[in-house]
Amino acid sequence: MRNFSYKYLVTLLCLTSIAPATAADGNSIMDNGGSNPAAMACVSCHGSDGKGTPESGFPRLSGLPASYIAKQLHDFQAGRRENALMQPIASALTDEEISSVANAYAAQAKVNVAAASVDRPVQGTGAWIAQRGAWDRSIPECTSCHGPSGLGVGSAFPPLAGQSAIYLAAQLQAWKVKLAVADKKRHAKKQDLAARRNDPNGLMQHIAADLTDAEISAVAEYFAGIEVSDEPVDAAKLRLR
Amino acid sequence: MKFSMKNLIAVGLLLCATGAYAAGKLDDQTQLPKAPGKDAGVNYFKPPADAELPNNAFGELVHRGEALFVNTKALAPKYVGNELNCVNCHLDRGRKARSAPLWGAYPMYPAYRKKNNKVNTYAERMQGCFQFSMNGTPPPADSEILTALTAYSYWLSTGAPTAKALPGRGFDEPAQPKAGFNTANGKKVYESQCALCHGDNGEGKKVGVNSVFPPLWGKDSYNWGAGMHRINTAAGFIQHNMPLGRGESLSDQDAWDVASYINMHERPQDPRLINGDIEATRKKFHEGDGVNLYGVTVDGVLIGQGIK
Numbered sequence: 060m061r062n063f064s065y066k067y068l069v070t071l072l073c074l075t076s077i078a079p080a081t082a083a084d085g086n087s088i089m090d091n092g093g094s095n096p097a098a099m100a101c102v103s104c105h106g107s108d109g110k111g112t113p114e115s116g117f118p119r120l121s122g123l124p125a126s127y128i129a130k131q132l133h134d135f136q137a138g139r140r141e142n143a144l145m146q147p148i149a150s151a152l153t154d155e156e157i158s159s160v161a162n163a164y165a166a167q168a169k170v171n172v173a174a175a176s177v178d179r180p181v182q183g184t185g186a187w188i189a190q191r192g193a194w195d196r197s198i199p200e201c202t203s204c205h206g207p208s209g210l211g212v213g214s215a216f217p218p219l220a221g222q223s224a225i226y227l228a229a230q231l232q233a234w235k236v237k238l239a240v241a242d243k244k245r246h247a248k249k250q251d252l253a254a255r256r257n258d259p260n261g262l263m264q265h266i267a268a269d270l271t272d273a274e275i276s277a278v279a280e281y282f283a284g285i286e287v288s289d290e291p292v293d294a295a296k297l298r299l300r
Numbered sequence: 301m302k303f304s305m306k307n308l309i310a311v312g313l314l315l316c317a318t319g320a321y322a323a324g325k326l327d328d329q330t331q332l333p334k335a336p337g338k339d340a341g342v343n344y345f346k347p348p349a350d351a352e353l354p355n356n357a358f359g360e361l362v363h364r365g366e367a368l369f370v371n372t373k374a375l376a377p378k379y380v381g382n383e384l385n386c387v388n389c390h391l392d393r394g395r396k397a398r399s400a401p402l403w404g405a406y407p408m409y410p411a412y413r414k415k416n417n418k419v420n421t422y423a424e425r426m427q428g429c430f431q432f433s434m435n436g437t438p439p440p441a442d443s444e445i446l447t448a449l450t451a452y453s454y455w456l457s458t459g460a461p462t463a464k465a466l467p468g469r470g471f472d473e474p475a476q477p478k479a480g481f482n483t484a485n486g487k488k489v490y491e492s493q494c495a496l497c498h499g500d501n502g503e504g505k506k507v508g509v510n511s512v513f514p515p516l517w518g519k520d521s522y523n524w525g526a527g528m529h530r531i532n533t534a535a536g537f538i539q540h541n542m543p544l545g546r547g548e549s550l551s552d553q554d555a556w557d558v559a560s561y562i563n564m565h566e567r568p569q570d571p572r573l574i575n576g577d578i579e580a581t582r583k584k585f586h587e588g589d590g591v592n593l594y595g596v597t598v599d600g601v602l603i604g605q606g607i608k
Contacts, residue, residue, distance in 0.1 A: 179363070182350055194392035199545040204497070206507040213505055215496055259496050260543055294508025300370040300387070 083155040085163025093160075097151035101160065104144075109167045113283065116225030122169030124214035128161035130257070139257040141233070170218045172208045173286035174296065185281030188274055190300050196269040200300060201278065204262070207297035209282045215259050224276075224283035230255060231275045234267030303480045303560070332411050333465040335404065335472055344397035344468040345404070347456040358451070365452025368445055369394055372434065374509065376445050381436035382568070383504060383511040383520040386449075389433065389528065391541055394456060397468025398540035398547075404469025406453040407462040414588075422450060432526035435568045471536030474552040476591060481531060481553075483598070486561025489554045493543055494562075502565060517565035519607050524570035530590035534559035564593050569606025578604050 083094075089109070092100040101120070105111050109121030120128060134140040135149035152160070180186035189209065192200040202209060204216045211218030219227060233255035258264060270278070353359045368375050370393055372385040387393060394402035409422035420428075423446045427438030439445040460466060491500075497513040498504055504515035515521040522528050528537065539555035541547045550558070574580040582595025582604065594604040 192392065194396055197545050197547065199391075203512070203544060206512050207510050210507060212507055212512050260493060260546070262543060262545065266545060292508070294510075297508045297510055298371055298374065299510050299512060300393075 083153070083159040085159035085161075085166075088152075088156055088160040089163060093152045093156045095151040095153075098148050098156070101164075109164055111223055111226070113223035113225070116223055116229060118223050118226040119170065119218075119221065120164040121167035123164055123217055124211075125158075125161040125165035126214040127217050128164055129157050132157045132161070134257040139255075141254040168289070170210065170221045171288050171290065171292050172210065172220050173288040173290075185274075185277035185279070188270070188278040189281050193270070193274070198266050198269055201282070202299050207299050208285055210292075210297075219282040220285040221287035222282055224279040227279035227282060228275050231267040231270060231279065232272075234258065234264050236264075236268055302482045302484065332408055332413075332470075335398075335465055335467050335469040345401075345460055345466050347395050347401070347403050348458045352458075353455065361448055361451040362455045364444075365448035365450070365455075366393060368448055369452060373511065376439065379430050379436045379439045379445065380434045382434060382515070382522065383506070384434055384514050384522065385511070386429070388511075388514040389537060391544075394453070396541070398470075398472045399537065400470055401456070401468060402453040403457045403460050404466050406450075406457045407460045408465070408469075422453065426450075431571060433522045433528060435521075435523040435526075435571075471533055472540060473532045473536030474539055474555060476532065477553045477556055479553065481556040481560040481591075483557065483561045483564055485554070486557035486559070489550070489558040490561050493550070494558065497544070502562065516562050517567050519568060521567050523568035524594050524604055524606065525572055525585070529563055529567070529594065530592045531556060531559045531563050532590045534563055560593070564598055564603055566603070566605060566607040568608070570594070570604070573606075578602065 088098070089101040089105075092098050101109075104115070104117040105120050106117075109119065111117045111119040111121075113119075131140060132149045132152060135142060135146045136152075138146070140146075149157075178186075180190045182191075188198070189201045192198045192203070201219065204212060205219050206212040206216065209219030209222075211220075234253050236253050253264060253267075256264065267275070353362055369386045369390070372387075373380045373383060389400060390396070390402065391399040397404075405425070406422055409425055410419050411425075412418070413420050413425075415428065416424075421441070423441040426446055426449055427441065430436045430438045494516075498516050499513070501518065502516040502521070503518055504511055504520065505513040511520075527533050535552075535555040535558075538559055539548065539550050539552070542550070570581055570585065572581065572585055574584060578595050586592055586594040586604075596603050
């Protein structure tokens with residue numbers, strides 16, 4: 060009898076732990092969407108391999124840090140990151156689903172570069188902004204935070220290498236100060252607010268604001284154009300600048 | 301822990317350093333004049349644009365110097381004992397005003413320095429960087445490495461007057477706040493503004509072999525003999541340059557506080573350590589060297605024991 064009740068307990072525990080786990084299975088959310096139908100399947104825009112649809116501006120999520128993805132989804136929910144397509148989707152996800160889908164994307168392949176460029180960048184190009192910055196406007200080298208070849212650093216500085224150029228340029232534009240309709244109503248002073256204002260310590264906003272549109276396009280194209288490889292990168296060959 | 305003028309004097313810590321501040325004497329061991337204040341409307345010296353570099357043997361040497369400057373650890377591993385590169389303290393490849401630009405340093409040498417009590421050439425000054433800031437071994441004065449770094453500095457100084465302290469040279473240190481400095485507030489500033497990149501324990505962050513965010517203390521950072529171990533010097537660097545791209549955002553107080561928090565942590569021993577005696581080393585090399593915590597006991601712990 061004692062033995063039986065133990066088994067019974069284990070079975071019960073398994074059943075109860077399986078049920079929510081299935082509901083918030085990360086891979087299932089990618090393929091089929093969340094429990095709320097408004098949380099559409101991620102794969103329809105971000106691709107079955109998580110590498111995005113660059114030509115449509117849907118970003119690569121494969122291999123991004125789980126805490127970065129989870130933060131973005133929570134920021135969409137809270138309106139710190141405004142996007143007509145993603146805000147309703149993020150808002151339809153539960154906290155548990157966000158955590159699961161973020162972990163599932165983090166487990167996919169990280170971006171890797173074919174070979175680090177050893178060429179000196181030419182002034183006036185996207186590579187120049189990436190590796191030299193524009194210090195006359197206090198704009199640091201992109202790589203000084205996003206790492207060599209823009210491979211990403213830690214969970215706060217996402218990879219830029221191989222990311223959609225349309226997406227990268229759109230994010231830089233979103234950080235520029237603009238009137239957000241929703242916030243104009245909320246704020247009596249009608250202060251200018253950027254569509255994206257979820258950068259830690261405000262590190263990106265002033266950079267985006269001080270880049271010209273031409274520089275934004277050029278630097279987005281530069282990172283999008285870095286040749287991505289499936290082979291492991293030779294870390295010894297990577298250079299920040 | 302709070303260090304105000306009053307309690308500093310009362311406990312007899314840093315008496316000399318604070319006194320030097322009050323009297324406005326030269327407190328810095330470099331013995332070189334600081335940058336004059338920048339008048340409104342006056343622009344900083346502008347080093348030449350990259351495109352102006354001639355495509356010849358000289359241009360090649362300058363490029364080599366620049367490469368060494370930004371990838372010091374990777375290209376001169378024999379001489380670098382930590383995870384730092386020259387560019388970590390000299391932002392924008394040594395071009396940025398108030399980040400100890402090379403155009404503000406090169407034309408000031410040869411110069412007398414109390415640090416080694418002699419007239420130093422520019423090559424000797426750079427050897428000091430390798431020994432202390434890079435916690436390494438100085439390359440020989442006539443080495444290819446120092447020759448290339450000299451050529452690069454000379455190029456950046458094109459058109460700058462010699463022996464004239466230019467606005468923007470050094471780190472333009474803010475004067476110590478009247479209330480002194482407070483390491484507890486420094487910890488708060490560090491956690492909210494610095495830890496994101498430099499890590500909770502000042503360890504920095506690497507990608508592959510590259511240090512992306514330089515370590516600020518611990519075995520891979522500058523040693524106890526480096527100029528940056530002075531709270532006044534670090535406060536200047538931090539206020540004008542940190543967080544990266546958002547310089548000039550911290551108050552004098554916050555800059556001093558966070559500099560004191562960073563510089564109360566252990567780092568590699570001062571290579572000039574006298575017979576293993578921290579107190580003797582403090583008296584000889586640190587007592588008159590700006591404001592620093594080397595050899596000082598804080599909360600019952602002796603600072604300056606070094607870390608390997």
